[in-house]
Amino acid sequence: MRIDAFLSESPMFAINRAARRFNSLATEALxxxxxxxxxxxxxxxxxxxxxxPLKPSELAETFGMTRGNVSHCVSSLEAKGLLxxxxxxxxxxxxxxxxxxxxxKCALHVIAAFDKLQKEFEREVGKTAxxxxxxxIRKLEALF
Amino acid sequence: MRIDAFLSESPMFAINRAARRFNSLATEALxxxxxxxxxxxxxxxxxxxxxxPLKPSELAETFGMTRGNVSHCVSSLEAKGLLxxxxxxxxxxxxxxxxxxxxxKCALHVIAAFDKLQKEFEREVGKTAxxxxxxxIRKLEALF
DNA sequence: CCTTGATAGTTTATTCTGTAAACTAATTTT
DNA sequence: AAAATTAGTTTACAGAATAAACTATCAAGG
Numbered sequence: 368m369r370i371d372a373f374l375s376e377s378p379m380f381a382i383n384r385a386a387r388r389f390n391s392l393a394t395e396a397l398x399x400x401x402x403x404x405x406x407x408x409x410x411x412x413x414x415x416x417x418x419x420p421l422k423p424s425e426l427a428e429t430f431g432m433t434r435g436n437v438s439h440c441v442s443s444l445e446a447k448g449l450l451x452x453x454x455x456x457x458x459x460x461x462x463x464x465x466x467x468x469x470x471x472k473c474a475l476h477v478i479a480a481f482d483k484l485q486k487e488f489e490r491e492v493g494k495t496a497x498x499x500x501x502x503x504i505r506k507l508e509a510l511f
Numbered sequence: 512m513r514i515d516a517f518l519s520e521s522p523m524f525a526i527n528r529a530a531r532r533f534n535s536l537a538t539e540a541l542x543x544x545x546x547x548x549x550x551x552x553x554x555x556x557x558x559x560x561x562x563x564p565l566k567p568s569e570l571a572e573t574f575g576m577t578r579g580n581v582s583h584c585v586s587s588l589e590a591k592g593l594l595x596x597x598x599x600x601x602x603x604x605x606x607x608x609x610x611x612x613x614x615x616k617c618a619l620h621v622i623a624a625f626d627k628l629q630k631e632f633e634r635e636v637g638k639t640a641x642x643x644x645x646x647x648i649r650k651l652e653a654l655f
Numbered sequence: 656c657c658t659t660g661a662t663a664g665t666t667t668a669t670t671c672t673g674t675a676a677a678c679t680a681a682t683t684t685t
Numbered sequence: 686a687a688a689a690t691t692a693g694t695t696t697a698c699a700g701a702a703t704a705a706a707c708t709a710t711c712a713a714g715g
Contacts, residue, residue: 381645411514488651504529579694
C-alpha cells in the first residue's frame, strides 16, 4: 500500500490531517482579533450560552479538556479584557464567566468567520452530506 | 442556539474536538513504544513507502507540515534508534529515510493499533458510512 | 459543631506540535 | 563563475494539552 492511500483510508490520519488544516485556517481568521483558536471556541461557547453564564467546569466538559487548560485560556481572555470571572453566588468555589462588550464583539467575529467557512463547505459537498459527515464523526467520538 | 448544537453542527468545532479525542487515544496506544503520535505517523509513512526511501521533503508534503517540524521529528526518531538518515546519492542536499529493525517493529505496532481502532469505527457506523465520511473530509480539506 | 472528604479552580512544570526566520550546503540557472 | 534556488537544519518561540500539587470552599456524618 502507498502512504497516500493509507492516509486517506485510515480515519485517524485523515481526521488528524484535516483538523490540522482547519485549525490553521481558523487561526488565520482569528488572528485579526489577536485570538487563538481555543480562545475563539471559548468565547463562542460563552456567547451562545448567554444569558446563562457558563462555568469553567462546563467548558472543560464541553470541549473535552482539562480544568487546567480551561483555566489558562480563561485567564488569557480575562487579561485581554474580553471576559470577566464572577464568583458564583450559589457556590463560592465556582465562577461564572461573562463576556465583556469587547468579548461579545470578538465572539461575533469568530462566529462570522466560521459561518463563512461552513458555507464554503456546504457549497463544496452539499448540506446533507456535510451534516451526515458530522453525525458520523460524533458517533465515532462517542464510541470512546 | 445552545452551545452543544453549535458544536455539533459547526464543522470546525466538531472535527477539531473529534481529532483531539482521537489524538489522545492514539497517544495512549503509542506510549508503550515511547512514541508520540507524530512519530507514529512518520514511521508508518516510511514503512508503507518501503522499499522506496522517503525524503523529509516528501514527508512534509504528505502531512502538510513545515520542513522544520519534520526535521525535529526525524531527529527524535533517529535518536531513538528507529531510523537512519542517508544522503541521497543523486542529490547531496537531500536525505533518504530508512527504518532500522527496531523502527520496523514499532511501525507494525502503530499500524496494528490504528487498524484496531478502525475496525471499531467500522463496527460502529458501518464500512460504507466510514468511507463516505473520509471522502467528504478529504474534499473539504482539498478546498483550501 | 467539627472533622473528613469531595469539589472548583489555580498554579507549576513539562511535553508535544507547530511556525517563522536565519542559516549551511549543494545544485541549477543564467 | 556568479546568482538564485532548493534541501534540510537550527534557534527561538507560541499554543495546546496534561499531570500533579495546591488553595479554598462546600457537604456529610458523627
